[in-house]
Amino acid sequence: METDQQPVIDIQGVHWKTGTLHLLKDIHWRVGEQEHWALLGLNGSGKTTLLNMINGYIWPTKGSVTVLGHKFGEVDLRDLRKTIGWVSSSLQEKLYGTDKTQYVVISGKYATIGLYEELLEEDLQLAEELMTRLGCVHLWNREFRTCSQGEKQKLLIARALMAEPRILILDEPCNGLDLFSRERLLDSIHDLAVSERSPTLLYVTHHTEEILPIFGHSLLLRRGEVFGSGETSRILTTETLSDFFETPVVAESHRERVYVRVGEA
Numbered sequence: 001m002e003t004d005q006q007p008v009i010d011i012q013g014v015h016w017k018t019g020t021l022h023l024l025k026d027i028h029w030r031v032g033e034q035e036h037w038a039l040l041g042l043n044g045s046g047k048t049t050l051l052n053m054i055n056g057y058i059w060p061t062k063g064s065v066t067v068l069g070h071k072f073g074e075v076d077l078r079d080l081r082k083t084i085g086w087v088s089s090s091l092q093e094k095l096y097g098t099d100k101t102q103y104v105v106i107s108g109k110y111a112t113i114g115l116y117e118e119l120l121e122e123d124l125q126l127a128e129e130l131m132t133r134l135g136c137v138h139l140w141n142r143e144f145r146t147c148s149q150g151e152k153q154k155l156l157i158a159r160a161l162m163a164e165p166r167i168l169i170l171d172e173p174c175n176g177l178d179l180f181s182r183e184r185l186l187d188s189i190h191d192l193a194v195s196e197r198s199p200t201l202l203y204v205t206h207h208t209e210e211i212l213p214i215f216g217h218s219l220l221l222r223r224g225e226v227f228g229s230g231e232t233s234r235i236l237t238t239e240t241l242s243d244f245f246e247t248p249v250v251a252e253s254h255r256e257r258v259y260v261r262v263g264e265a
């Protein structure tokens with residue numbers, strides 16, 4: 001629903017070119033306050049490129065990007081980045097496996113790999129609170145490397161929340177998880193989204209069934225262009241998804257989640 005409030009993200013007519021490649025084409029995307037969005041697209045559709053732009057790692061060739069009311073070109077991007085958390089599997093590889101889980105979580109406050117600051121009681125308290133909230137406080141004092149993939153993802157979300165971001169990007173968080181770990185992680189994401197002071201969540205995925213009802217809006221990206229955007233219930237339909245994938249698919253709803261299979265109805 002459109003509101004008068006300032007949008008969290010406002011992207012207008014954005015293009016991005018590198019060399020001869022035109023990787024983002026005329027992107028328009030407006031994320032309102034209190035909206036959580038899913039971002040869906042096949043491999044190479046431009047999702048990461050778009051997220052890199054929101055974080056200010058790349059600059060639009062044309063068009064304007066405004067994040068949390070700050071227009072690019074008029075804001076110190078280092079400050080802006082502190083308000084955006086980004087949880088991705090590539091981050092997992094960078095962390096020190098021998099670090100204790102709570103230190104991995106606390107390092108999120110300082111945006112460092114490893115912990116170099118003196119430990120503050122308030123940091124320990126917040127880490128405990130966040131790990132409880134994500135359902136992984138039982139991992140306290142364990143070495144990060146001994147945790148399962150699903151546990152690591154929860155720890156990384158807790159780590160991102162340490163910095164109290166206004167926007168939290170969850171970049172394919174269920175990759176590599178078995179069915180049950182995936183559901184447990186999605187439960188935690190649901191709880192986070194409905195909690196007080198939740199950041200705006202942007203959930204990147206290839207799989208519609210991971211898109212929980214809390215993701216009321218979805219953006220479909222294809223070959224660097226917005227194929228569709230708006231209310232998830234209107235976007236994740238057999239007709240729209242068949243057009244989007246350029247292949248007949250059937251979208252079936254079960255408990256407000258959409259499962260897609262390839263083929264005719």
Ligand SMILES: Nc1ncnc2c1ncn2[C@@H]1O[C@H](COP(=O)(O)OP(=O)(O)OP(=O)(O)O)[C@@H](O)[C@H]1O
Binds near residue numbers: 041044045047048
């Ligand atoms: N700096 C760059 N130079 C050249 N090509 C790039 C660059 N960055 C991205 N690309 C290309 O742009 C396209 C979009 O990449 P992007 O990583 O944004 O896709 P994606 O939707 O995140 O894909 P995936 O789901 O596989 O992660 C790809 O073909 C990629 O190879």
